[in-house]
Amino acid sequence: MPKIEKLSYLKTELNADAVEWCPIAGFHKIVVCALYELEANTNTDLIGKNEANEDVSLTAGECSSKQYRKGSLNVYELRDDGTLVEQSNIYTSGILDCKWSSRRIAGTICLAAANATGCLLLFKFDEERKSLTALSELNLSQGSLILSLDWSNRLATSSEDFQLVASDSAGYVHLVKLNDFDLVLSSTLKSHDFEAWITAFDCFNSNVFYTGGDDALLKIYDSRATVSKAISTVKEHSAGVTSVQNNWKREFTLLTGSYDERVVFWDTRTMKRPMTDVKLPGGVWRIKHDPFDGSLIACPCMYGGSVVLDGATCSILATYDFHENINYGMDWCCEKWKDCYLLGVCSFYDNLLSLATLKYECLR
Numbered sequence: 001m002p003k004i005e006k007l008s009y010l011k012t013e014l015n016a017d018a019v020e021w022c023p024i025a026g027f028h029k030i031v032v033c034a035l036y037e038l039e040a041n042t043n044t045d046l047i048g049k050n051e052a053n054e055d056v057s058l059t060a061g062e063c064s065s066k067q068y069r070k071g072s073l074n075v076y077e078l079r080d081d082g083t084l085v086e087q088s089n090i091y092t093s094g095i096l097d098c099k100w101s102s103r104r105i106a107g108t109i110c111l112a113a114a115n116a117t118g119c120l121l122l123f124k125f126d127e128e129r130k131s132l133t134a135l136s137e138l139n140l141s142q143g144s145l146i147l148s149l150d151w152s153n154r155l156a157t158s159s160e161d162f163q164l165v166a167s168d169s170a171g172y173v174h175l176v177k178l179n180d181f182d183l184v185l186s187s188t189l190k191s192h193d194f195e196a197w198i199t200a201f202d203c204f205n206s207n208v209f210y211t212g213g214d215d216a217l218l219k220i221y222d223s224r225a226t227v228s229k230a231i232s233t234v235k236e237h238s239a240g241v242t243s244v245q246n247n248w249k250r251e252f253t254l255l256t257g258s259y260d261e262r263v264v265f266w267d268t269r270t271m272k273r274p275m276t277d278v279k280l281p282g283g284v285w286r287i288k289h290d291p292f293d294g295s296l297i298a299c300p301c302m303y304g305g306s307v308v309l310d311g312a313t314c315s316i317l318a319t320y321d322f323h324e325n326i327n328y329g330m331d332w333c334c335e336k337w338k339d340c341y342l343l344g345v346c347s348f349y350d351n352l353l354s355l356a357t358l359k360y361e362c363l364r
Helices: none
Strands: 004-011 016-021 030-038 071-080 085-094 097-099 109-113 119-126 130-138 146-151 163-168 172-179 182-190 198-202 205-212 220-221 233-234 241-246 251-257 262-267 276-279 296-300 306-310 315-320 331-332 340-347 353-361
Touching: 004 085, 004 315, 016 097, 016 331, 016 340, 030 097, 030 331, 030 340, 071 097, 071 109, 071 130, 085 109, 085 119, 085 130, 109 146, 119 146, 119 172, 130 182, 163 198, 163 205, 172 205, 182 353, 198 241, 205 241, 205 251, 296 331, 296 340, 306 340
Parallel strands: 097 146, 146 198
Antiparallel strands: 004 353, 016 030, 030 071, 071 085, 097 109, 109 119, 119 130, 146 163, 163 172, 172 182, 198 205, 205 220, 220 233, 241 251, 251 262, 262 276, 296 306, 306 315, 331 340, 340 353
16 A cells, blocks of 8 residues: 655644645745644634544534634745745634635736635735735635635636635625635525535536535535525535645546545536445545646545545555644645655644655556
């Protein structure tokens, strides 16, 4: 069985919950790690499961102003020796998700982030200083956490007419447009009764977006119809739906992950029943297809460690358990490391960001 092997690691100042490699050519060695930590003397933290494997989720009612969640976005660069060096950081309230735009916007490399005060943030990446500069901030949800976000331009041929979508801890989903680098709210809809853990656009049709909630529902929306009502609601998972992702190389292929510790494979043309599913060792917080041919799938599995699936066989290919604590973040570098896949993995309570390799020759 192929092995995921630790290449290097570093300690972060705060709890690490998301990691994102830059997809823009010439900057593939840049990676951002998002940090989130609840200040002392406030309620116990975030999202996922506790040591007793019981659901621990922060509801909208618990998002009080008395709780302060600090955070930062740390920018690192990969060195030739396989280690990361910090280039810059920008302090914010706690960050729960972040994503690079897959395309430059008016020549600018952009990163969007979701924070714990209900705001969607937009940053410019300074290519010389290798740092982030705030461009715009939009308060989407007073008193709630923004839990996830996505860009609609992953496969776009231009930077025009794209949107962002964000979900929050009160079950709302927000569509946002960009107007000269200003974030502008297009619409807001109530999608789930509890936390809307995840939202994502369809890679091949930016009119379509998906949401997953703590009510165990997957919902599908099409903005050409109406954004106020889902065109389809799917009840397959037995616990909260925490991750949704298209395969960017295979149209009509959709994957969902859940607290029920399964990844489910769908054909979006027929959502009455899934194609198959895979049992994983923990709740599936994110799903990331590799940036080369989309055949490998990285899954941070909370207390179950990290897993890479083989999309062709729909089975576990390799596991990674260097991190001893809850794992929310995992992402593929867009360049190989000495003929190996390179992954960034972050671990929450032990404040770790590690690099790991998966040997290419083992996979074919």
